[in-house]
Every structure is written in structure tokens, then in C-alpha cells.
Amino acid sequence: MRQLFRVLAAVVLLFFILAAIAPNLLAPFDPLAIDPAAAFSSPSAGHVLGTDESGRDIYSRIIHGARPSLLIGAMATAIGLGIALVLGTIAGFGGRWLDFGIGRILEVLFALPGLLLALVFIALAGPGVTTTVIAVGITAAPGYARIIRGQILTLRSSPMVEAATVLGRSRFHVLRVHILPNALAPIGVLATLGLGQAILWAASLSFLGLGSPPPTPEWGAMLSAGRTYLSLAWWMTFFPGMAIVLVAAAATVLGRSTKFGGVR
Amino acid sequence: MNEQQAIVEVKNLSVSFGGSKVVKDVSFTVRAGECLALVGESGSGKSVTARSLLGLAGPGSTVTAETLTVAGQDGRSLSQRSWRTLRGKEVGFILQDALTSLDPLRTVGKEIDDSLRLHTRASGATRATRVMELLEAVGLDDPERRAGQRSGELSGGMRQRALIAAAIALDPQLIIADEPTTALDATIAASIMDLLGTLRQAGSGVLLISHDLAAVAKVADTIAVMQAGHIVERGTRDQIFHDPQHPYTRALLAAVPAGKPRFVKLSPTEEASSQVHTRDSEQKVTAAEDAGGEAGAVVRPVLSARKLSKSFAKGKHATFMAIKDVSFELLPGRTLGVVGESGSGKTTTARIVLGLLAPDAGAVELFDEPWSSAREVDRRSRRSQLGAIYQDPLSSFDPRLSVGSLLADAVSFGATRNPRSHAARITELLQMVGLDAEMSGRNPATLSGGQRQRLAIARALAPQPRVLICDEPVSALDVSVQAQVLDLLDELQQRLGLSYVFISHDLSVVRHMSDDVLVMRAGQVVESGATERIFTSPRHDYTRALLAASPLVGTQESGGGL
Numbered sequence: 001m002r003q004l005f006r007v008l009a010a011v012v013l014l015f016f017i018l019a020a021i022a023p024n025l026l027a028p029f030d031p032l033a034i035d036p037a038a039a040f041s042s043p044s045a046g047h048v049l050g051t052d053e054s055g056r057d058i059y060s061r062i063i064h065g066a067r068p069s070l071l072i073g074a075m076a077t078a079i080g081l082g083i084a085l086v087l088g089t090i091a092g093f094g095g096r097w098l099d100f101g102i103g104r105i106l107e108v109l110f111a112l113p114g115l116l117l118a119l120v121f122i123a124l125a126g127p128g129v130t131t132t133v134i135a136v137g138i139t140a141a142p143g144y145a146r147i148i149r150g151q152i153l154t155l156r157s158s159p160m161v162e163a164a165t166v167l168g169r170s171r172f173h174v175l176r177v178h179i180l181p182n183a184l185a186p187i188g189v190l191a192t193l194g195l196g197q198a199i200l201w202a203a204s205l206s207f208l209g210l211g212s213p214p215p216t217p218e219w220g221a222m223l224s225a226g227r228t229y230l231s232l233a234w235w236m237t238f239f240p241g242m243a244i245v246l247v248a249a250a251a252t253v254l255g256r257s258t259k260f261g262g263v264r
Numbered sequence: 265m266n267e268q269q270a271i272v273e274v275k276n277l278s279v280s281f282g283g284s285k286v287v288k289d290v291s292f293t294v295r296a297g298e299c300l301a302l303v304g305e306s307g308s309g310k311s312v313t314a315r316s317l318l319g320l321a322g323p324g325s326t327v328t329a330e331t332l333t334v335a336g337q338d339g340r341s342l343s344q345r346s347w348r349t350l351r352g353k354e355v356g357f358i359l360q361d362a363l364t365s366l367d368p369l370r371t372v373g374k375e376i377d378d379s380l381r382l383h384t385r386a387s388g389a390t391r392a393t394r395v396m397e398l399l400e401a402v403g404l405d406d407p408e409r410r411a412g413q414r415s416g417e418l419s420g421g422m423r424q425r426a427l428i429a430a431a432i433a434l435d436p437q438l439i440i441a442d443e444p445t446t447a448l449d450a451t452i453a454a455s456i457m458d459l460l461g462t463l464r465q466a467g468s469g470v471l472l473i474s475h476d477l478a479a480v481a482k483v484a485d486t487i488a489v490m491q492a493g494h495i496v497e498r499g500t501r502d503q504i505f506h507d508p509q510h511p512y513t514r515a516l517l518a519a520v521p522a523g524k525p526r527f528v529k530l531s532p533t534e535e536a537s538s539q540v541h542t543r544d545s546e547q548k549v550t551a552a553e554d555a556g557g558e559a560g561a562v563v564r565p566v567l568s569a570r571k572l573s574k575s576f577a578k579g580k581h582a583t584f585m586a587i588k589d590v591s592f593e594l595l596p597g598r599t600l601g602v603v604g605e606s607g608s609g610k611t612t613t614a615r616i617v618l619g620l621l622a623p624d625a626g627a628v629e630l631f632d633e634p635w636s637s638a639r640e641v642d643r644r645s646r647r648s649q650l651g652a653i654y655q656d657p658l659s660s661f662d663p664r665l666s667v668g669s670l671l672a673d674a675v676s677f678g679a680t681r682n683p684r685s686h687a688a689r690i691t692e693l694l695q696m697v698g699l700d701a702e703m704s705g706r707n708p709a710t711l712s713g714g715q716r717q718r719l720a721i722a723r724a725l726a727p728q729p730r731v732l733i734c735d736e737p738v739s740a741l742d743v744s745v746q747a748q749v750l751d752l753l754d755e756l757q758q759r760l761g762l763s764y765v766f767i768s769h770d771l772s773v774v775r776h777m778s779d780d781v782l783v784m785r786a787g788q789v790v791e792s793g794a795t796e797r798i799f800t801s802p803r804h805d806y807t808r809a810l811l812a813a814s815p816l817v818g819t820q821e822s823g824g825g826l
Contacts (some may be wrong), residue, residue: 178662
């Protein structure tokens with residue numbers, strides 16, 4: 001059963017990754033081609049997932065939307081990890097006062113709801129894809145930073161580090177060669193889990209009109225556009241929403257199943 | 265005694281997991297008031313044998329037997345339900361690790377009450393009285409208070425007693441104890457064994473399981489030696505100890521370090537007989553001169569500690585004195601044994617000597633130069649003179665590194681972890697500790713306990729140190745593997761002229777390995793001197809108590825005739 005879920009998740013993720021790399025391979029229509037005559041057609045043989053208010057093919061738009069959506073998620077996760085690595089390492093290895101200072105900053109960030117934090121950043125920096133990516137990255141960072149700090153603290157007092165000290169290794173050498181690589185092993189798994197979350201957040205921001213501008217085929221923006229016509233054309237919201245759910249769920253399932261890989 | 269009714273009768277018991285048979289045609293009986301010990305190395309099938317008597321052989325196991333009678337019931341056809349009744353009522357089971365066997369969130373009293381509650385109809389008040397009786401019977405002081413405590417608040421010995429109390433709550437006919445004292449200090453282990461002896465005299469049958477022949481010597485009437493799933497020899501205690509027939513039994517007996525002089529091989533060698541490597545006194549002086557640098561001068565210690573003290577904060581205001589005024593000297597080519605129970609400050613001393621912890625007062629000198637007072641930056645270049653091995657070697661290895669990478673890192677002083685860059689030296693090191701050069705590519709986690717400790721020794725020797733600090737290096741190993749590692753340390757000392765600080769809670773091991781001994785208790789050195797003097801005429805009461813508690817020390821000479 002679990003095996004089946006894993007295979008399904010891998011298939012789903014591979015499909016969307018392929019869509020992100022070569023959308024033309026999978027999409028029958030141009031995602032931006034307007035066809036007013038075919039506006040609001042329900043799912044049919046011609047348009048498998050229906051069309052939107054301008055007659056654009058929903059399926060093709062979802063396929064073409066994979067690239068911006070996945071890219072925003074992946075970039076945001078990478079930025080979050082980068083910030084977290086710096087903060088977590090300084091907190092875990094820089095001594096008591098730095099640890100205390102960074103700990104309080106992280107707690108303040110934790111106290112604010114993630115999306116609100118991202119909104120504040122966007123309000124300051126202005127809307128757009130780049131700001132969305134950075135905003136989501138900042139939102140994800142405190143969680144990762146906490147975990148990296150904890151990992152480093154545990155490893156710092158481990159017998160392995162003691163043995164390296166007895167062999168005459170410097171603090172920096174121990175950090176670089178023994179602590180960081182071991183601290184990052186479980187982080188890789190967390191990042192897979194976080195990817196789904198980041199995609200959700202990015203979609204939410206686009207839904208609020210703060211991410212990709214229309215008519216870019218981005219899933220969150222598509223949701224937002226379909227919202228107005230929810231009673232008239234449910235497929236405009238339902239299928240982009242499904243795409244988000246599928247990717248987020250698949251990333252989570254895969255992340256969980258690799259949880260114990262690489263860590264003893 | 266043969267009149268007594270048999271509580272356990274096992275005939276041709278076999279247990280297999282999948283295709284592999286781990287217990288093969290084992291037969292034995294345990295009568296009331298009798299103690300049978302199953303002795304063998306890890307993997308010999310002794311635990312699985314004991315567990316099949318409880319219907320707990322494990323998932324995926326196939327148990328077959330001609331006879332398998334436990335407390336009058338045929339174990340071959342019991343339902344899960346009947347097994348449960350049998351386990352609680354007729355058979356008490358005591359495991360090695362009392363910490364994991366007790367629920368950390370429940371009080372000891374509740375844990376013991378469980379079996380009473382589940383198997384009897386006694387009222388709450390009756391049960392509470394019985395719990396007090398039990399706690400007192402197993403020798404716990406202040407039963408009222410203990411019953412309200414949780415396992416985390418008890419010491420290892422107290423936990424084991426609590427577990428025994430739970431096991432004997434319903435006066436079982438049979439008590440199965442699987443390595444009940446392996447994790448305990450000598451004096452506490454001795455008292456637990458005494459407790460099992462008392463229960464046996466009260467009429468219970470006891471099945472004792474251990475890897476250590478010496479540990480069971482005190483209570484076992486009959487000993488069955490297991491190897492690779494077979495019982496290879498059985499006999500009364502005296503037969504096994506004084507007239508062992510099977511070569512494996514002899515190897516196990518030889519592995520017991522108690523009473524064996526220094527440099528007598530503990531593990532079987534290719535030579536026909538084990539040879540006594542008497543130390544050439546001239547050779548010792550030469551080694552000393554090398555270290556001291558001056559011919560004919562007084563032998564200078566390689567390592568000396570003067571009045572070391574260290575305390576730790578305990579709570580807000582209290583401090584805990586971990587060690588106080590610990591002084592010693594380690595002479596070149598010699599071994600200083602440090603013995604004491606857990607909490608006696610042995611490891612704190614080792615950490616100060618290794619420069620991992622700064623002493624509050626006192627100083628350590630290495631080769632006549634300040635060591636503990638030096639700055640780490642200045643100390644770093646001299647660290648190669650001082651190596652260390654630990655009780656749990658695996659945790660001291662970076663889990664990402666293979667055997668070869670670990671050694672490459674140590675050989676190159678951290679410059680590289682590529683095993684190919686120092687292939688010749690890595691092979692040499694592996695051979696020096698008796699490991700196969702082909703192991704270079706393996707992950708240390710896949711090695712056995714003995715192999716891991718050999719690897720740790722190889723890594724410690726890579727920077728060519730003159731002094732090795734060994735902190736409980738064999739405590740986690742089976743007796744026979746322990747013998748091999750001790751032999752290796754002996755051999756390396758003679759070959760390389762190393763000096764050892766050898767820390768252990770096991771007196772017989774320390775006696776076998778050391779030239780001089782330091783006895784520690786509660787952070788202080790209570791007695792120190794030449795090994796033989798300490799062991800033959802101890803001056804301090806505590807040393808005498810330790811010696812009395814240690815199994816077989818001094819009585820083993822007759823059994824050592826290999």
C-alpha cells in the first residue's frame with residue numbers, strides 16, 4: 001500500500017517536472033491563445049479540462065503553469081534553506097550570545113503567521129515573481145534554521161566531534177568536515193517536504209494577485225481568475241487547484257518515504 | 265534435588281527464522297530450586313532459546329520441539345491467551361536493560377502492580393501491601409518512597425531490582441533472567457546475583473542467560489555452554505570450571521581475564537599453548553630511555569596529573585564535585601589502570617587528560633610540558649602524541665565515512681578523506697590491528713563490535729601517539745571478543761612501546777592489563793599502587809568491597825590451566 005503511494009507520487013511529480021521542462025510535449029494548445037467562441041466550455045473531448053473566460057485551454061495552461069509554479073517553490077525553498085543555514089550555523093556554533101540573539105529573532109518570526117510575514121515583505125518590496133520567491137523563502141527559513149541549529153548543537157557535543165578534537169582538528173575543520181555534512185543529511189528530506197508547502201504559499205500569494213501577473217499561466221493566478229466564475233465554470237478553479245494539491249501531496253509523500261535514508 | 269519436579273522440560277528444541285536455524289536441537293530441564301545458566305556469545309541462540317519458553321521467539325520464527333513443557337503446560341500448542349497467563353503468573357522475565365523495560369512515565373509501584381492487577385482479583389489495598397512487600401524483598405530501601413518514583417529517578421541497580429520485583433510479583437515457578445547484570449557495576453551486579461540466589465533458594469527455578477561465564481559462577485548449579493545454536497557442553501558448575509571438555513568452553517574460560525597475569529594471551533592463538541610473555545626488563549629501560557631522551561637518567565613520566573579537581577553546576581546554586589585532588593603518573597611503556605564504579609569520576613579524569621575539559625585546579629603535564637593549562641591552539645600540534653579509544657567506537661566515527669576514509673583522515677591529519685591517497689599506510693594500520701585490508705570500503709556500522717573497536721584502535725594509532733587513553737574500551741564487548749581486543753592492546757604496547765591509561769569498571773580486566781592501579785570512588789582516589797599489591801593486600805575498605813564483589817577474582821588460578 002505504502003509502496004503504491006510512493007510510486008504514484010513519483011509518477012505525479014515526474015509528470016509535472018516533465019511539463020515544466022518541455023510543456024509543448026504535453027500541451028495541445030497555446031496557453032495564451034484566445035478563442036472567445038469557445039469561452040466557458042465544460043470539459044469535453046476537445047478541451048479535456050474545459051476552457052476559461054477567454055476560451056483558453058485549461059489543460060494546456062496547467063501544463064505551462066508547471067514551470068513557474070514549480071520554479072517558485074524550488075527557488076523559495078532554496079532561499080529559505082540558504083538563510084537558515086547561515087542563521088542556524090551561527091546560532092549553533094557561534095557561542096551563547098549569538099545563539100541567544102538569533103533564537104529571539106527566530107521566535108519573533110515564528111510568532112507571525114507565515115503568510116502574513118510574506119505579505120509584509122511584499123508590501124515593502126512591491127509585488128512580482130521575484131519578491132514572491134524571496135518572501136516565501138524568508139517565511140520558510142525560521143523552521144529550517146531551528147532544525148539546523150538543533151542538529152549542530154547535538155553533533156557538537158557528540159563523541160564523534162570529541163574524537164576529532166582529540167585527533168587535533170580545529171573547530172572550523174570539525175564544523176566544515178564533520179558537523180555540517182551530517183547536519184544537512186536530514187535537511188534534504190525536510191526540503192522535499194517543504195517544497196510542497198512553498199508551492200502552496202506561492203500559489204496563495206499569486207491568488208491574492210501578488211505573484212505572477214495575468215495572463216501568465218500560474219496555478220495560483222489561475223485559481224484567482226476562476227474564483228469569479230465559480231458557480232458558472234467550476235473547472236476553472238477545480239483543476240488548477242488539483243494540480244497544486246497533487247504536487248504538494250506527491251512531494252510530501254516522497255519526502256516522508258525518504259525520511260530515514262542517509263541518516264543512521 | 266532430582267526428586268524436585270521439573271518446571272521446564274525441553275527436548276530437541278529448534279528455532280529458525282526464514283531459512284536459517286538459530287537454535288538446533290537444544291534440550292535441558294530446570295527444576296524447582298535449581299539455577300541453570302545458558303552461556304554463549306552474542307548470536308549463539310541463548311536469548312532466542314529463553315524467549316521460546318515464553319512464546320516470544322519473535323515474528324517470523326518457527327519453533328519445533330519434541331517436548332516443550334513450561335510450568336506443566338505444553339508450549340507447542342498454547343494459544344496467545346494462555347501464553348499471556350503463563351508469562352504473568354508462572355514465569356517471570358527479567359531483561360538486561362531495565363531502563364527500557366520500565367515505562368518512564370509511570371511510577372515503579374504502578375509497574376509492579378500491573379501483574380497483580382491483571383492476574384489476580386485482589387483489592388487495591390491488598391495489592392498495595394503486596395507491592396511494598398515485593399520492594400522490600402528485592403532489597404530496595406524505603407519502599408514507600410521508591411513505589412512513588414519513576415524509572416528515571418532510580419539508579420541502574422535499583423531499576424533492575426524493581427524489574428525483578430515485578431517479575432516475582434505472583435511467585436512464579438520459573439524466573440528467566442537475560443543478561444541481568446551486564447549493564448551494572450561490579451558491586452551492584454553481585455548483589456543482584458545474590459538476590460537471584462535467594463529466589464532460587466525460596467524454591468523458584470532460575471534460567472540465567474549470560475555471555476560471561478564468570479558472571480554466572482556464583483549462582484548457577486548447572487551450566488550449559490551454547491555455540492552457534494547448539495549446546496556444546498553441559499555440566500555442574502565445578503565440572504565446567506575445573507574440567508572443561510569442549511574446546512569452546514575452554515576458550516570461554518581462557519577469555520576470563522580474572523587471575524591471569526599480564527601478557528598472558530586470553531584468546532586462542534595458533535601456537536599450541538598460550539605463552540607467557542614475560543617482559544624483558546632491559547627492553548623496558550630502553551623504551552623508557554627513548555621517551556626520556558637521556559640514558560641513565562631517572563625515568564620521567566610521559567603523563568602526570570597533579571591534584572586535579574573539577575566540579576559541575578548542578579541546579580542553580582549547588583555544585584557537584586566530579587573529581588577532587590586526583591594525582592597520578594604514567595611511566596613510559598607502562599599501563600595505569602583506573603578502576604571505579606559509574607559516577608566515580610573516571611571519565612571526567614580522562615576528559616581532562618585528553619584536554620577536552622579544563623580542570624578547576626591542578627594540572628596535567630605531557631612529556632614534562634604543560635598540557636591542561638596550554639591553549640588549544642598551541643596544544644593542537646602536540647595532540648598526535650596522545651590518542652584515545654572509547655567504549656562506543658561507532659559513535660566516535662563520522663557516520664558518513666567508510667573505514668578507509670576514517671583512516672585516511674587520521675593519517676593525513678585531516679587533510680584528506682580519500683582512502684587512495686594513503687593506501688599503503690591504511691593497509692598497514694588495518695593489518696596491525698588484525699583487520700582485513702579489504703574492509704577499507706565498508707561502513708563501520710556494518711562491522712561487529714570487536715571489529716569496530718579494532719578500527720578505533722587503528723585510527724588512534726594513525727598519528728603515531730606515545731600515550732593511549734582507553735576509556736572502558738571492552739565494556740560493551742562479549743567476553744571472548746574482549747579477550748581478543750585486550751590481547752591486541754597488549755601486543756601493540758609491546759611492539760610500539762606505548763603507555764596506556766586504562767579505565768574500566770571491571771576489576772579483573774584492570775588487573776590483567778595494568779602495572780599500576782588507581783582505585784577511584786566518588787571523585788577521589790582511595791588507593792593507588794602496584795597492581796599486585798592492590799589486589800593481594802588492599803588497604804582501603806572500598807577496594808576490599810570491590811574485590812569481594814568481583815566474580816572469580818583470585819579463585820580462577822585453578823581454572824586457568826589451559
